[in-house]
Amino acid sequence: MPVEVIRDWRDLTPDQKGAAVAIGAFDGVHRGHQAVIASARAAARDLGVPLGVVSFDPHPRRWFQPDAAPFRLMTPDQMARALAPLGVDRLYLLPFDAEMAAMSDEGFASEVLAGGLGIRHAAVGFDFTFGKGRTGSPEALRRYGADLGFSVSAVDRLDDPHGLKLSSSAVREALQAGDMDRAAAILGRPFAIAGAVVHGDKRGRTIGVPTANVALGDYMRPAYGVYATRSRLEDGRIIDGVANLGIRPMFETEQPMLEVWLFDFDEDLYGQTLETDLVARLRGELKFDGLEPLKVQIAADAAAARAVLAG
Numbered sequence: 001m002p003v004e005v006i007r008d009w010r011d012l013t014p015d016q017k018g019a020a021v022a023i024g025a026f027d028g029v030h031r032g033h034q035a036v037i038a039s040a041r042a043a044a045r046d047l048g049v050p051l052g053v054v055s056f057d058p059h060p061r062r063w064f065q066p067d068a069a070p071f072r073l074m075t076p077d078q079m080a081r082a083l084a085p086l087g088v089d090r091l092y093l094l095p096f097d098a099e100m101a102a103m104s105d106e107g108f109a110s111e112v113l114a115g116g117l118g119i120r121h122a123a124v125g126f127d128f129t130f131g132k133g134r135t136g137s138p139e140a141l142r143r144y145g146a147d148l149g150f151s152v153s154a155v156d157r158l159d160d161p162h163g164l165k166l167s168s169s170a171v172r173e174a175l176q177a178g179d180m181d182r183a184a185a186i187l188g189r190p191f192a193i194a195g196a197v198v199h200g201d202k203r204g205r206t207i208g209v210p211t212a213n214v215a216l217g218d219y220m221r222p223a224y225g226v227y228a229t230r231s232r233l234e235d236g237r238i239i240d241g242v243a244n245l246g247i248r249p250m251f252e253t254e255q256p257m258l259e260v261w262l263f264d265f266d267e268d269l270y271g272q273t274l275e276t277d278l279v280a281r282l283r284g285e286l287k288f289d290g291l292e293p294l295k296v297q298i299a300a301d302a303a304a305a306r307a308v309l310a311g
Helices: 031-047 060-064 076-086 098-102 105-116 138-148 168-176 180-187 291-310
Strands: 004-006 020-023 051-057 090-095 121-125 151-155 192-198 212-215 225-232 238-246 257-262 273-283
Touching (some): 031 051, 076 090, 180 273, 212 273, 238 291
Parallel strands (some): 004 090, 020 121, 121 151
Antiparallel strands (some): 192 212, 225 238, 225 273
16 A cells, blocks of 8 residues: 655644654654654554654755755655554654754644644654653653653664664765765665666667666766666666666766666656666776777766676
């Protein structure tokens, strides 16, 4: 079942309230986030209520640092899809605006969580903060919940048995290093970029390599280079491929782009949403002296990608 996405905390109907919720940014819905959601899921089961996740759009970091470099690990649509297999019924995607930014921790607990969402339980991470100036803590939330009628659980920091830190910042560090295996180990799935296929300069078609081009938007920039990929089409088909992520030094494109060559595929995808897993980084970006060396390298990259994906 798809997750119901509710984009406000005001004027909800009675049947949209009363959930046990996990609260946080949940950018990436990585394995650490999944532990918090599991705590909320246990409470939802015990209370006999729906399971919800409370997050924010835009990400609070984007609100407070509007000029910060792109940093997101997923879009809201990707978040909703990642939450579905975890048994989540509702995603409360709350608008992070001037009103929310100015709200005290007590105001957030009373007006948003208790009054607006009518929650029965809140699960948070050990380092969860909330309210203006980030004054709220799990302990403060417990105190507010005791007065407002909801229980609270706080999940300890979770690392894997090998000491792998399970956090969004650790995912970003892995992606910046081009370590897709480590990023996938933290996320529990490959890192994926989703976006509408846009018109490019169509140079690829002139050398027999038509690409689907996706702008990176507010996604963080993984290490530039060539990747083995798997792409999901809107109709559910999954197509192997190879992609260049970056600025293409030979052509010096102004904005970084994900350019995916879908193997054994020749259909018009313009305007459709393509979601592409970056399975493995094959090499960094290179600058070529002409089209012939470029074509030779593309053939080698395609062979390498097919070998990785077959394995």
